[in-house]
Amino acid sequence: MINKRVKIVNRAGLHTRPAAMIVKIASKYKSQFFISKDGYRINGKSIIGVMTLAAAQGSELDLDFEGADEDKMSDEVCTFFARGFEEL
Amino acid sequence: MKGYESLLRSSYNWLKGIPAAPGLYIGNAYIYSKESIVVKDGTIDDVDEAISAFHEALERSKKELDKIFNVAKEKMGEQRAAIFEAQLLILEDPDLIGMIESRIIAEKREPESIVKEEFNKVMTVMYNAEDSYMKERANDIEDIRNRIIRNLKKERWSGKVIEGTVVVSEMLTPADTILFARSDVKGYITEHGGLTSHAAIIARSLNIPAILGVPKVLEMVENGTELIVDGFYGYVFINPTEEQVEFFKDKIEHLDKVNEGMKELMDLPSVTLDGVEIEIQANVDVSGEIEKLGTSGTTGVGLYRTEQLIEELGEFPDEETQTKIYSDLSARVYPDNATIRAFDLGGDKTRLFHPSEKNPFLGLRGIRFLLDNTDLFKQQIKAILRAAVNRNISFMLPMVSTLKEIRETKELIEICKEELKRDGKRFSPDFQLGIMIEVPSASVLASQLALEVDFFSIGTNDLIQYMMAVDRGNDLVADLYQEFHPAIIRTLGYIMTDCKDIDIKISICGEMAADTLAVPLLIGLGIKSLSVSPAAAPSIKRTIRSFSYSRAKELADECFKCSAEEEVIEKIQLFFEEFNIQRTRHII
Numbered sequence: 284m285i286n287k288r289v290k291i292v293n294r295a296g297l298h299t300r301p302a303a304m305i306v307k308i309a310s311k312y313k314s315q316f317f318i319s320k321d322g323y324r325i326n327g328k329s330i331i332g333v334m335t336l337a338a339a340q341g342s343e344l345d346l347d348f349e350g351a352d353e354d355k356m357s358d359e360v361c362t363f364f365a366r367g368f369e370e371l
Numbered sequence: 372m373k374g375y376e377s378l379l380r381s382s383y384n385w386l387k388g389i390p391a392a393p394g395l396y397i398g399n400a401y402i403y404s405k406e407s408i409v410v411k412d413g414t415i416d417d418v419d420e421a422i423s424a425f426h427e428a429l430e431r432s433k434k435e436l437d438k439i440f441n442v443a444k445e446k447m448g449e450q451r452a453a454i455f456e457a458q459l460l461i462l463e464d465p466d467l468i469g470m471i472e473s474r475i476i477a478e479k480r481e482p483e484s485i486v487k488e489e490f491n492k493v494m495t496v497m498y499n500a501e502d503s504y505m506k507e508r509a510n511d512i513e514d515i516r517n518r519i520i521r522n523l524k525k526e527r528w529s530g531k532v533i534e535g536t537v538v539v540s541e542m543l544t545p546a547d548t549i550l551f552a553r554s555d556v557k558g559y560i561t562e563h564g565g566l567t568s569h570a571a572i573i574a575r576s577l578n579i580p581a582i583l584g585v586p587k588v589l590e591m592v593e594n595g596t597e598l599i600v601d602g603f604y605g606y607v608f609i610n611p612t613e614e615q616v617e618f619f620k621d622k623i624e625h626l627d628k629v630n631e632g633m634k635e636l637m638d639l640p641s642v643t644l645d646g647v648e649i650e651i652q653a654n655v656d657v658s659g660e661i662e663k664l665g666t667s668g669t670t671g672v673g674l675y676r677t678e679q680l681i682e683e684l685g686e687f688p689d690e691e692t693q694t695k696i697y698s699d700l701s702a703r704v705y706p707d708n709a710t711i712r713a714f715d716l717g718g719d720k721t722r723l724f725h726p727s728e729k730n731p732f733l734g735l736r737g738i739r740f741l742l743d744n745t746d747l748f749k750q751q752i753k754a755i756l757r758a759a760v761n762r763n764i765s766f767m768l769p770m771v772s773t774l775k776e777i778r779e780t781k782e783l784i785e786i787c788k789e790e791l792k793r794d795g796k797r798f799s800p801d802f803q804l805g806i807m808i809e810v811p812s813a814s815v816l817a818s819q820l821a822l823e824v825d826f827f828s829i830g831t832n833d834l835i836q837y838m839m840a841v842d843r844g845n846d847l848v849a850d851l852y853q854e855f856h857p858a859i860i861r862t863l864g865y866i867m868t869d870c871k872d873i874d875i876k877i878s879i880c881g882e883m884a885a886d887t888l889a890v891p892l893l894i895g896l897g898i899k900s901l902s903v904s905p906a907a908a909p910s911i912k913r914t915i916r917s918f919s920y921s922r923a924k925e926l927a928d929e930c931f932k933c934s935a936e937e938e939v940i941e942k943i944q945l946f947f948e949e950f951n952i953q954r955t956r957h958i959i
Binding site for chain 1: 456457460461463464465466467493496497500505508511512686687689746747750
């Protein structure tokens with residue numbers, strides 16, 4: 284199990300496009316992936332879940348990865364967060 | 372006109388609304404509504420069959436969305452189409468789909484009602500969000516929900532709207548208007564809305580007739596009802612008689628001929644009879660409009676509305692995306708100039724990034740919003756600086772009401788230049804900077820503001836709204852929105868006189884510039900540049916070529932003495948008779 288804390292850095296926040304990208308990235312891997320924000324926990328492979336996070340710029344999220352390919356999965360997902368969803 | 376009046380007198384199958392976009396069309400109605408759909412409820416016997424029916428419905432929905440996604444990519448580009456990709460992912464959402472499946476198995480109830488219940492839960496969460504962006508997304512979820520339910524019912528997909536129909540609806544959002552235009556819709560009719568709502572402006576620029584504010588139209592018309600739409604006068608004929616159809620077929624034929632004649636105007640210069648040159652530029656609102664510039668006889672773009680990009684993309688475009696879009700625009704119009712207006716957010720424009728305000732039109736709009744969100748504004752400024760390397764880009768600030776706003780913007784521009792230099796990005800340091808004159812305080816302070824900028828563009832829509840203190844979208848007071856009110860004429864005259872000794876270009880980009888009736892008066896006031904929708908440009912040019920500047924000046928002087936709008940209009944009508952100028956409306 285890998286736990287990571289990430290911050291939303293792009294201006295527009297976690298809106299539809301990055302939400303779709305996260306789900307697409309996560310769905311490539313077999314491991315489970317959960318995102319928590321202020322005690323609200325959702326499945327990172329669920330687009331509805333990620334969209335309802337309504338994470339604005341500056342918010343902090345906790346990411347949990349668990350499964351056989353958790354290392355690779357967390358690397359790719361965290362990189363995507365760190366690059367501001369390629370919107371910087 | 373005689374035939375028309377007797378046609379109206381001798382029949383009762385017509386309704387009258389506000390003619391918002393000119394044009395004629397005979398065709399069938401398509402009722403557009405977002406009403407809730409009826410779902411089957413009750414228990415089922417065969418769970419396996421229900422589950423496979425649900426999966427079939429998902430597959431069919433995916434195919435439909437794939438098609439839409441591909442069209443969107445083609446017409447709007449990959450990034451703007453992302454919204455449809457998200458909709459596709461909803462159809463594969465493990466949580467939502469998994470929950471629906473397990474409930475079908477456990478409760479043995481109709482899949483339709485379970486789909487509705489589960490999607491509604493999600494929609495409620497989104498509707499209740501404070502963020503207006505989330506509220507908008509609830510509409511996407513609703514779209515998907517209805518698509519799945521329709522496919523469960525095995526109803527055929529007829530597209531969101533049938534091609535070649537007239538859309539009849541309660542009201543239209545700008546997004547609806549653009550979306551429908553992509554389906555080759557031939558007319559718009561709404562029960563609510565006024566002349567200058569954004570939807571009407573888009574309809575005009577796309578050359579699609581629109582009649583807004585038609586009372587009770589939804590009670591009288593159903594899907595497939597034959598209609599005649601007259602966007603010139605605002606009449607809708609319902610189930611027209613043979614005589615009416617013949618009458619309008621003649622008119623349509625005649626109108627086509629007039630439009631052909633307009634094409635000949637394309638290469639003729641835009642000058643008055645006594646040789647005064649008047650520049651006609653194009654207002655560009657939607658991506659598709661740029662295609663029309665070539666045949667409109669305009670020279671360059673006088674107003675490029677960037678907030679439309681947010682509407683189309685569904686999000687704020689970043690610096691790179693904007694740089695690409697503006698560079699494309701620059702290349703397309705080269706060697707002519709393109710004036711790009713900074714994001715005019717607030718008011719009725721877009722709620723995407725806008726907090727709720729009691730008086731949005733008096734609130735955080737235009738430059739006020741931008742200076743309050745400098746991160747966004749700086750991205751746009753940098754994109755402008757980078758796209759300006761061909762030296763044919765101007766940048767215009769909306770809703771300026773004080774000098775301070777201009778100075779703060781200039782400081783930001785300097786900071787952006789420094790940052791671009793630091794990052795080694797190529798840009799042009801000197802583009803033309805101008806402001807919209809659309810707030811009374813800016814009109815009064817014209818000569819002071821003129822010293823700070825390169826050009827003014829008078830936005831008559833908002834200026835009239837603020838001068839007359841009338842909400843242009845409010846049916847109850849819409850008649851107070853008077854383009855030809857003497858107070859408006861005097862204000863325009865004041866701006867021109869106040870700046871007469873200053874070297875500043877002044878143009879008009881509001882709807883008024885596209886009204887042939889207003890053209891002699893505006894030119895008489897000393898305006899030398901008009902920016903209008905490409906569709907309106909030919910008739911504006913024809914009007915300009917029909918009268919003399921010296922007489923137009925006298926007309927302006929006469930109008931200065933008027934005390935009511937009717938007097939002004941009467942004087943202009945006499946002027947039109949004097950020069951035998953035909954108005955498009957009267958030709959047909």
